Amino acid sequence: FDLDPFSCAAANQTVEASTYWTKDDDALTKDWSKYQLKWCNPPYSNMDRCIAKILEYKHIGNTFVLTNSNTDSGWYQSAARATKENGAYLLFNKRIEFVNSKRILRKQLTGKGSGNNKGQTLFYYGDHVAEFADHAKILGIVSKTL
Numbered sequence: 008f009d010l011d012p013f014s015c016a017a018a019n020q021t022v023e024a025s026t027y028w029t030k031d032d033d034a035l036t037k038d039w040s041k042y043q044l045k046w047c048n049p050p051y052s053n054m055d056r057c058i059a060k061i062l063e064y065k066h067i068g069n070t071f072v073l074t075n076s077n078t079d080s081g082w083y084q085s086a087a088r089a090t091k092e093n094g095a096y097l098l099f100n101k102r103i104e105f106v107n108s109k110r111i112l113r114k115q116l117t118g119k120g121s122g123n124n125k126g127q128t129l130f131y132y133g134d135h136v137a138e139f140a141d142h143a144k145i146l147g148i149v150s151k152t153l
Contacts, residue, residue, distance in 0.1 A: 010042035013049045013057065022046050035060050043068030051075060058082040062089050069133030073103075076126040086130050091152040095136045097129040100147035 011024035012034035019027045024046060028034045035056055039045065047070065049057035054074070061072055062085065076098065077083045090096055102125070131139045140149040 008044050008046040010039065010045045012037070012039065012045065012047060012060075018048070039064040040067060045070040047072040049074065054080070054082040058086050062086070065089060065094070065132035069135065070131070072130040072132075074128050074130065076128045083128070086128075087152055089132065089152075090130065090150075093134060093136060094130065094132040095140055095143075095149055095151045096131065097139075097143040097146060098148045098150065099127050099129070103127050 008022055008024040009026060011019055011022045011027040013030075014022065014024070014027040015029050016027075026042070028037065030050075035053075039060075042064075045061075045064070045068065047057070047061050049061070049072070051074075054077075058072075058074075059082075061070060064070070072086065074083065074086065078087075087096060129143070131143075133139070136151065140151075143149050
């Protein structure tokens with residue numbers, strides 16, 4: 008990935024984006040036009056604005072967006088509708104275990120994982136929908152808005 012706009016140093020150890028922005032950098036004020044391969048895990052506290060920004064730049068290169076599966080929210084509906092042209096989404100068949108320093112310590116001490124109680128969706132926007140679908144299908148249901 009060449010951009011992870013909603014990140015931190017610890018998360019970027021996993022994502023390994025060449026550029027990442029933290030909360031202090033405020034990705035919503037930045038120009039994303041030079042980035043071709045974007046990984047977005049937006050903060051759930053500001054999804055409306057984050058999804059709007061992501062969709063503004065989705066036509067440039069390839070964009071992956073990990074969200075909670077809040078299918079009845081306006082931002083989710085917008086993200087799903089945007090897959091109509093050059094996009095698809097994956098509904099995971101199990102919950103994702105997220106990693107951060109507190110959860111790593113919790114797992115080491117208690118043997119319990121992240122405690123994530125939400126399902127996730129991975130949206131993809133780009134020119135490789137068939138490849139995305141082929142690789143993602145082992146993780147759940149891949150769909151496209153018609």
